[in-house]
Amino acid sequence: MTGLVLWGVGTSRTLRAHWALCFLGLEYETRAIQTRTPAMEGQEYRSVNPRGKVPTLQDGDLTLTESPAIVTYLAENYSGPERSLIPSRKSSRAEYFEWLSFIAMELDATSLYVLRRHEGLPDIYGPAPEACEVARSYFDRMIKAAALRLEDRRRYLLGDNFSGVDILMTTCLDWAVRYGITLPQSFTSYRSRIDEEPSTAIAFAANAVR
Template sequence: MILYGIKSFRSLRVHWTLHELNIPYVIEPIESRTGQTSTSDYTKIHLGQKIPYLQDGKLGISESAAICIYLAEKYGNGKLIPITDINKRARFFQICFYAMTELDAHTLYIIAKHGGSLVKYYKRSDAAVEVAVSEFNKQILVAERWLKNPNDYIMGEVFTVADILFCTCLMSAYRLAHQFPLEIPEKFIAYTENLENRKAFQLASIANQTVAL
């Protein structure tokens, strides 16, 4: 098992999932925006020139959420993903897609790329940032309703990959909130702290090294 990618919240998701499942793996310390993702060697591995990327035997797979879900389905033995109850699976996928689209891709990444620390690589766009901030502030309320109690997990009593995806979005949001008016509901502070106390998270953070974004 080889994981390409360090120092990003997206690679952190995969390190975290691997540690939750106690899977031994080799780290290829490819960093984003250093030129390491655009070498010809790495482009042969992943045409999209992005991290994270996982090689598990013959299977090579990109997309942080897809990788984490694949690992849970293949190696979880019932951990990290609901496997039998179709309604729970529906809710699980809803939260995963919500985190990856409404939070990660279409609001937080836009803010970072077009107004935050990544502006030097992409173009500044105040209009895009303004819309993304307002969309984030609306969409985060959906998750606030899902989390009944700050000590719960996002699906209730059981920790899943949905927490890994959602919580890493929150971590990115807390960083951006220093610079932008993101309204992150109070109850997510305790939720995030609880997850940061997990041994697997701490080991994953060390493996991922400091997040550059």
């Protein structure tokens, strides 16, 4: 197989992969499968990703799942002098991976995904009001602590330049707002700045369900 193929549209996690591809100006083919549809359960997709989750990226012989890994793979392999999603300086790269882990583990897996499963999809995962309440207050505590990093008035999470972790953070902020969570003012302003980045609108359009 040659070329870039991205499976999945319509979710916060699929948006991350579309966004990295769009920001880097890469040509790719979209296989527009959606969660909880027959295509997700079908043999064709199961042979691509036996876990039955989106997104999945194919790049030639490589098949890659997990949205933070996809964003970082694209950042590391397709960034150039004009458009880059990951810094080259060691200390900034360390900070990139710190944000990556924080967003994937503390904001996504431990907080927002708990709400998604138990508030959004109780018929599948079961209701768990107490766990959801704790997840909300945990998200609130984590995002307030993260906001301390913005106190130096940096434009993006790593400073002056947009990067892969801004993609990941933005998807979590939007997700939190959809669940009725109030963001700290510094993250509301940060979110507005992200809309000024031209790839934002392109990526949302690429991820839209048609």
